[in-house]
Every structure is written in structure tokens, then in C-alpha cells.
Amino acid sequence: MEKKILIPSNFTKHAWNTLVYALNLYKDIPCTFYILNTYKVSSRISLGRNQTADLEAAKAESEKGLQKIMQGINFRKENQKHQFETISRNKELAEAIQEVVDAHKIDLILMVSRGENVSINTAFESEISEVIQKVEDCPFLVLPEQMQSLPETNREIVFPTNYKFSFKNKELSALIEMAISLNASIRVxxxxxxxxxxxxxxxxxxxxxxxxxxxxxxxxxxxTQTSVTTGIHLFIESRESNFLALYKRRQGFFSKLFSQKFKEDIDFNPKVPVLILKELE
Structure with a gap:
């Protein structure tokens, strides 16, 4: 079954590397990649015609950037299983992502975190945590800037849980599909x-x-005899696991990672890509 993957881009080197990583990650899977760029023109007191000119200039710059990405993709001569669509929106990032998710039934959103770790705590990475908090009904895969290539064998996805709550099958579908497509094991x-x-x-x-x-x-x-965050870090490092999957409930420990209120209490910055599964109705 074809997957629909959304990749927001701000035209930086890291955004391009995220796209390349996604193409390699799903090289054997039929996919449509939706590449989204958003732009906003600052509202200010000025002549209406100047605001219009600024808006048109921002739109043109956005569309030009998306065109350059497509030129880069065509130069790479990607495989026939991959299709691409570009989207330019004059909206805030979270609002635009939600719009695309709803309109195109997106299966997965890919974003890149600044730095060598995946900083999903609001204390360290406000944009990503804000988007994850606001966008509903779609899982995220958040990548570190310095992405390591996957080994050919023995791939692992670590999935922490306290077993206190039941899961819906559709809430785990992204995790299961990733394990199948990457031939990876799930370590609960x-x-x-x-x-x-x-x-x-x-x-x-x-x-x-x-x-x-x-x-x-x-x-x-x-x-045993360790905290949740320390235990996860130790487990990943000792096994050299490749991915971490977190289930984000509206309430519970991992929901605190995305709350500014708890920024003093939680230091959680894994060095592997993090798949964030959402609680669904």
C-alpha cells in the first residue's frame, strides 16, 4: 500500500537531508512525498499595496524554493516508486500541516530537530514540540540533524510502555508499518x-x-532501579538500537515532554530518530 509522507521544508541543508533520509528510508516502499513550505508576512501599518507586494514576494520565494527541491530530486534520479507534490501555504506551520494531513490523509510527518539529539521537550525545541502538540491524528518521525545510516541487519525500534493503558490497533499502525518496511524488530x-x-x-x-x-x-x-528517561537512554545505548517510539497520550509521563510546565523536570534528548504515536479517539 502506498504511503503518504509529509515533509515540511524551510530550504535549509538540514531540511534537504531530511528529505534524502526519507527517500532512503522508504526506498523499497511506494510513497508520495508532500513537500510543504510555509511563509508569513508580518502584519504592519502600511499601504495595502505594499502588503500585497510583500505577500506576493514571499509566495514567489516559497514557490521558487520548492522548484529548486524538485530540480534536486530530478537530478538524483530517484526510483519509480516515489512520487512528489509540492505545497506552498501562507499560514503558520502547525495550521498548514494540519490542513495537508486532513486533505491528503497523510500517514507520517517527518521533521528534523536542531543539534545532534532529538530535542522534543519544549525546553529545547519549541517549534517541533509546538507542532507535535497541535497537529492531530497523524504520527511524527523526528530526526536528529546528524543522522546515522541504518545497518543492513539487526534493526531495532525501542517502544517504552508502562502497560497501564490499552492501545488501539490504529494507534500502533505506524509503528508496525515502520517495523515491517524496515525489517526491524520492536523491543517493548x-x-x-x-x-x-x-x-x-x-x-x-x-x-x-x-x-x-x-x-x-x-x-x-x-x-529496574532506574528512572524512565535514564532507563530508555541506557537501553538504547547498550543495544545500539536505531529508533525510539513514544506513545503520546493526552495525559501521562510522555505528555509532559511537550509541556512547558515540566521543562525543569525532564531532560530527554535521544540521539536516535523518534517516532511519536498519537492517542486517537
Missing amino acids: LYIDSLGKPLTKEQEENKESLKSYFTKVDFSFHKL
């Missing part, structure tokens, strides 16, 4: 900070994951 990680046995409800939720992951290789893992 439980951090037992309190040293207590799982409750009956937790056991049931753990069992339900088995039914969702029947088409992929997966395993369950447990760490």
Missing part, C-alpha cells in the same frame, strides 16, 4: 522504577500487544 521496554509486580490490568494490556505485533519480530524487556 518496561521500566519498573517501583519494584512492584504487574497488576492484572497491566498483564492484560501486555498480552494485547502480542496480538498487535503478530506480523513483526518483537520481544519484551524490563529494567
Whole structure:
């Protein structure tokens, strides 16, 4: 089945590298890539004709930048499984992304974080965390600036959960599809900070994951005597895992990563790409 992937671009080198990474990541998968650029003209007291001229100039610059991206893609002679569409919008980034997601039924949004780590905490990366917070009904894949090439074998996606809540199949579909398309294993990680046995409800939720992951290789893992963030970091580093998948509920620990209120309490900046799954109605 063809995937529809949205990549916002501000025409920087890092935005181009994100696109190239996506093309390599999904080289064997039929995809339509939607490349989005947004622009805003500052509102000010001036003659209406000057505002119009500024708007037209910004639009022309946006369309020119998108055209250059297409020229770069054509020069690379990408494979026939990939199609491309460019979109220019005079809107705020989150609003434009939501519009494209709704109009084109986007499966995945790719963005790049500044720096060597993926900074999704609002204390470090306000634009990405703001967009993730506002855009609904679509998962994100957030990449570090310095993206490492994937190994040919033994690829892993780490998926932390406390088993306290059940999942919907559609909420995990992006994780399952990524594992299948990349021939990667899913490592379900439980951090037992309190040293207590799982409750009956937790056991049931753990069992339900088995039914969702029947088409992929997966395993369950447990760490004790560590915090959630430290445990995740240690697990990824010790196994040299390639991706991290976070399930973002409206309430709960990982929702705090996207809240300015908790910026003093959470230092969470993984060095691997982070797939952010959204809680759905």
C-alpha cells in the first residue's frame, strides 16, 4: 500500500537531508512525498499595496524554493516508486500541516530537530514540540540533524510502555508499518522504577500487544532501579538500537515532554530518530 509522507521544508541543508533520509528510508516502499513550505508576512501599518507586494514576494520565494527541491530530486534520479507534490501555504506551520494531513490523509510527518539529539521537550525545541502538540491524528518521525545510516541487519525500534493503558490497533499502525518496511524488530521496554509486580490490568494490556505485533519480530524487556528517561537512554545505548517510539497520550509521563510546565523536570534528548504515536479517539 502506498504511503503518504509529509515533509515540511524551510530550504535549509538540514531540511534537504531530511528529505534524502526519507527517500532512503522508504526506498523499497511506494510513497508520495508532500513537500510543504510555509511563509508569513508580518502584519504592519502600511499601504495595502505594499502588503500585497510583500505577500506576493514571499509566495514567489516559497514557490521558487520548492522548484529548486524538485530540480534536486530530478537530478538524483530517484526510483519509480516515489512520487512528489509540492505545497506552498501562507499560514503558520502547525495550521498548514494540519490542513495537508486532513486533505491528503497523510500517514507520517517527518521533521528534523536542531543539534545532534532529538530535542522534543519544549525546553529545547519549541517549534517541533509546538507542532507535535497541535497537529492531530497523524504520527511524527523526528530526526536528529546528524543522522546515522541504518545497518543492513539487526534493526531495532525501542517502544517504552508502562502497560497501564490499552492501545488501539490504529494507534500502533505506524509503528508496525515502520517495523515491517524496515525489517526491524520492536523491543517493548518496561521500566519498573517501583519494584512492584504487574497488576492484572497491566498483564492484560501486555498480552494485547502480542496480538498487535503478530506480523513483526518483537520481544519484551524490563529494567529496574532506574528512572524512565535514564532507563530508555541506557537501553538504547547498550543495544545500539536505531529508533525510539513514544506513545503520546493526552495525559501521562510522555505528555509532559511537550509541556512547558515540566521543562525543569525532564531532560530527554535521544540521539536516535523518534517516532511519536498519537492517542486517537
